[in-house]
Every structure is written in structure tokens, then in C-alpha cells.
Amino acid sequence: MLQGEGRRAPLNRDRVLRAAVALADETGIDALSMRNLAERLGVVPMALYKHVANKEELLDGMVEVVVGEIDPPPRGAEWKDAVRQRILSARGTLLRHGWASAVIQSRTHAPPAVLAYMDSLIGTFRAGGFSADLTHHVMHALGIRMWGFTQEVFPTPQPPADPDARAAMFGEFAARYPHIVDMATAVSDDGGMAGGAGCDDQFEFEFALDLLLDGFERLHQGGWTSARSVPSA
Known part of the structure; x- marks a missing residue:
């Protein structure tokens, strides 16, 4: 027996799901697979199927874990x-x-x-x-x-990094959509930019x-x- 093997936490559904959530947090949901989850847990992939039948059931369980964190x-x-x-x-x-x-x-x-x-x-x-x-x-x-x-109401692509290209893009946008630019660059009552500095998603x-x-x-x-x-x- 390898040193420490006897102290390994037993594999169960909760451990599988929490490991999957942690892995998705680190690598993104698209990178999550039964194989790399098994590697994270130090087991063979087939061991996972004793606790989750397939990837969809795994995702359902991950949702359960996350929703369980809501106060x-x-x-x-x-x-x-x-x-x-x-x-x-x-x-x-x-x-x-x-x-x-x-x-x-x-x-x-x-x-x-x-x-x-x-x-x-x-x-x-x-x-x-x-x-x-x-x-x-x-x-x-x-x-x-x-x-x-x-x-979001509409996508907001990143402006070009080059200052001249960015200025040209904003100038063309302002000519075609003056009311959007007016709203985005309006000065709020406290003297700050209402939208020009980027929207505060939490505030909105x-x-x-x-x-x-x-x-x-x-x-x-x-x-x-x-x-x-x-x-x-």
C-alpha cells in the first residue's frame, strides 16, 4: 500500500460534484470532462460512473452544489x-x-x-x-x-488598441448613432461619467x-x- 493511501477520502457523489465545480471554476466548463475530473480525484474514469451516470447528470449535480451556496x-x-x-x-x-x-x-x-x-x-x-x-x-x-x-441589450466589442483607429471608429459611430453616444458620454449629476467610463454591472x-x-x-x-x-x- 502506498504511503497515505489509507487516508484518502472515500469517493462519493458529493466529493465528485464538488471536485467538478472546483475544476470548472479553474479551467472553465468547456474544458471539464469525465477524464480530467477522474485525474483530479486520482481515480479511473469508470469509478465516476458509480456516482453520476453521464455528463448531463454531472452538470445537474454541479448546479445543485452551486445553488446550495445561495444564502x-x-x-x-x-x-x-x-x-x-x-x-x-x-x-x-x-x-x-x-x-x-x-x-x-x-x-x-x-x-x-x-x-x-x-x-x-x-x-x-x-x-x-x-x-x-x-x-x-x-x-x-x-x-x-x-x-x-x-x-446585455446588445454586444459591446472592444475598441481598437491603436489610438487613431479608435478615434476614427468613435467618430464614425457618433455620426451614425448620435443618441447612443450622447447617452454613453453624458455627465451624471455628481459630475461623473454616466456611461462613458464603462457601465457598472453591479449598479445596473x-x-x-x-x-x-x-x-x-x-x-x-x-x-x-x-x-x-x-x-x-
Whole structure:
């Protein structure tokens, strides 16, 4: 027996999944394979299949591990604060695991931890007095934002490194799309650049989340129902 072999932690599903998460964090999800995961764990690839049937089941389990890192519902918090804290915790978790958002969106069925998280958010709205009707539409409005991320409105390619080429590109862009440039280079009330120095993704996420939560609160307080909002024929 090799020295230390007797002290090796036994292989189990949790160890496999956590090792896979760590490997994806280091190398990216595209580089993750059963073979390099087995190498990380010091076992032959066939040993993994006792714990995960295939790559898809491995990904489902990795999602479970990541979602399990989201903070539980805060005790005693008012519904808006509770939802905000949970979603921002989800955001922090998915930022730590940059591959996870794409994997969550790729699942053809929701793993139990995903369903439990969604059920918990729904329960928070319901405990706050929201009707099942309003909660249904609230969850649709939150969309992927409930996981702490959003999709950009449009791609923003990097400008050329050469100063002359960059100036020429910006000049052409300003001539063709003056309102975009006006917005991007506007000076905010505190004297800083509103968008010209690059958007603050965390600020933009919280800004949109707070707009949604304020809107949900207004609808809730007004007794909104979808029946009264259906347009007449």
C-alpha cells in the first residue's frame, strides 16, 4: 500500500460534484470532462460512473452544489428586503462560478435545488401577502434576474488598441448613432461619467432589480389582478 493511501477520502457523489465545480471554476466548463475530473480525484474514469451516470447528470449535480451556496431566506425580513437579499446572494454565488449561469439555462429539466430556490422565492412573495395571480406574473417579470444575472441589450466589442483607429471608429459611430453616444458620454449629476467610463454591472443590476421590486410593491398595494389587466377585444 502506498504511503497515505489509507487516508484518502472515500469517493462519493458529493466529493465528485464538488471536485467538478472546483475544476470548472479553474479551467472553465468547456474544458471539464469525465477524464480530467477522474485525474483530479486520482481515480479511473469508470469509478465516476458509480456516482453520476453521464455528463448531463454531472452538470445537474454541479448546479445543485452551486445553488446550495445561495444564502437561505433571512429570518424576519420584510418581503422586499428578503427577495432582494436572496437574489443578490444568488448573484454573488454565480459570479464566483462564472460558468454556472450558462449551465443553469441549458438544463432541459430543473434540478431539485433549482426548484427549491424558485419555490422559496414564490413563498416569500406569498408570505408578504401577494396573491398567487400576482406572484405568477412577478416571477415571469423577474425572469433570469432571479438568478442574479441579466443579458446585455446588445454586444459591446472592444475598441481598437491603436489610438487613431479608435478615434476614427468613435467618430464614425457618433455620426451614425448620435443618441447612443450622447447617452454613453453624458455627465451624471455628481459630475461623473454616466456611461462613458464603462457601465457598472453591479449598479445596473441592482437598479433594475429595485425598479421591479418597487413596481411589484405598487401593484400589490393596489390590489392588482390579471383579470382587470386583460385588454378588451
